[in-house]
Amino acid sequence: MTSRRLTPADCIAALPEPELDLPPGLQDDVRAIDLRHAALVIAELDHAAEIAQVLAADESR
């Protein structure tokens, strides 16, 4: 028999600390909406657009 009886607070203390558990898709959603990470998507800059802009700039010289 234990010298000190178990209390509800002991039970709570024994539980592991809750951790954030975002599924990968959800993590990507959160990151994708962050302005500073999504800047190039917002600006519609992908490889094709970048090449087109460089060619346009060169041709207009």
Next chain:
Amino acid sequence: MAFPIRRAGLIVGTFFALTGCSADGQNVTVGTSLPEGTYDAVVTWAGGQIQTQIVVGPTESGSALPFLLLAVALIGLIALAYLVVVVPRRRRQAYEQALAQLDAGEFRRALPELTRLETRLPGKLRTEARFFIAFALFQIDALDEADYRLSALRRENPADASVCYLLAYLRFTRRDHEGAESVLDTAMADGLLTGRKMRRLYAVVKFQRAAEAVSDGRLDAAADLFGKVERLGELTDRIPADLRNRHLALGTQSLFDKDVPAARAHFESLRTTALEPAQLASVHFGLALAEWLDPSPDAPQRIEQLLTESARLLDPGGELSADWPATVATSAAENLATLTGERDVVLRNIHFLRGMAAVRAGDLTAAVGRFARARAHDPEFSDVHLVVGLIKYRLGDVEEGVTLLLHAQKLGVREPELRRIIASHQQPVARYLDVLDSYANDSAVLTEVRTALTGLARFRKPRDWDTRPDLPATHTAPTIADLGDRSAVLRERVTELLAAGADLGAARDLADDLGRDTAALVASARALQRKEAELLTLLGAALLPENGGLPR
């Protein structure tokens, strides 16, 4: 004095119902008094009869009554002591033994005893036992029953912090974030969110809810939820900087929706607000993007001004322009030192957009200086090698331009224009080796094909020892377009080698076969897609009511 025969019946301890008896040949009924004396009697009852003697003594000899009362009182006292002292003590011992089992993690063993004792314990202990039962149920994954019991306990005593915590924790564990949030919102309103553990759980639950809101496109709600997480002082480093602020989140959403006036309004509303530097940097970045999407007459200057301000807030001493480094290859040590973190990615994007703004304005020289700053924050950012390679190539620095484009290709760029430029500046054999290299490294190529090529691998180009490893290999099956492209490149190489005078008649035949097979494959793929479309149309017409099909 007569002795009531009913009492005599009780004294002899009969437990059956005495329905009557006969004495001296007379029938007497229950309650009849008899004079002193000895009587032969026959006691009859429903199930039979017996003969006996009944002695009715004088009044003086009836002193059995006080003894009888004393005996009854004693028995009563003993029973009372048993009920008041012994039974509770035994229950308590059993209860404490069950708690010891609970403490030792023997939840399945403790549970039956706790359940048996639950209703027999006094008030406070009973409530406590119900909590322990719920706790044991939670531990053995009987979550529905644990939730039911904890909900009942919470209704009875909403101020019990342990019950609130366990109920919210249980719901969080089973990913019922909304249910957990509801418990914790009430606990917050009741002033129960005092401990760090409770605050942590609340923050984790709110963060999950915020992420769900982002996923559902409810950025307004997400910003509120992230704001609450921040106020709780937990997980603050995990909150995306731009989502901590409602206007920043909504401004970003407006940019995604291409609603530039709304985006401007959100960002402008924050310009005069006291914000931390990272958030203020995002305000400027957001306004620059709005200008990029909907340029005003002085857009180049305005974009540069906003992006420069944004960069200075994040990197106060950072240069705004730099010379493009003479060589592409970077040492392993340099790459390790500059592996991009959160801040570097943001600064890379800012400088890259500055560079693209200069390209758009036609100032390619200024653009290269800005791209050099983007590269400094992320040496392996393929876009910057692509764009600078193309600029240098178009400005006449063909050798460096092609080298940069090759590096961009190595980093994953697959644009036809890039392939065309590279192909036009390589020797036929070198270009054949490139194809061989790409086959041997492409996990989408069949293993047996790659194995067959291993004998040629010794001719492949050596890899620079100090470049970073290739991008993680992808293990996706090649698309029809991939197969078509690969086949076209390979056939083109054969044509170049033949043109260079190589004696490769068999290769020409095989290349012709490959060309025919590729064309047949592409034609089959197109026929397949047409059939799929036909089937979908047929199903749509049959199933959808607006097309005259069956109602649901």
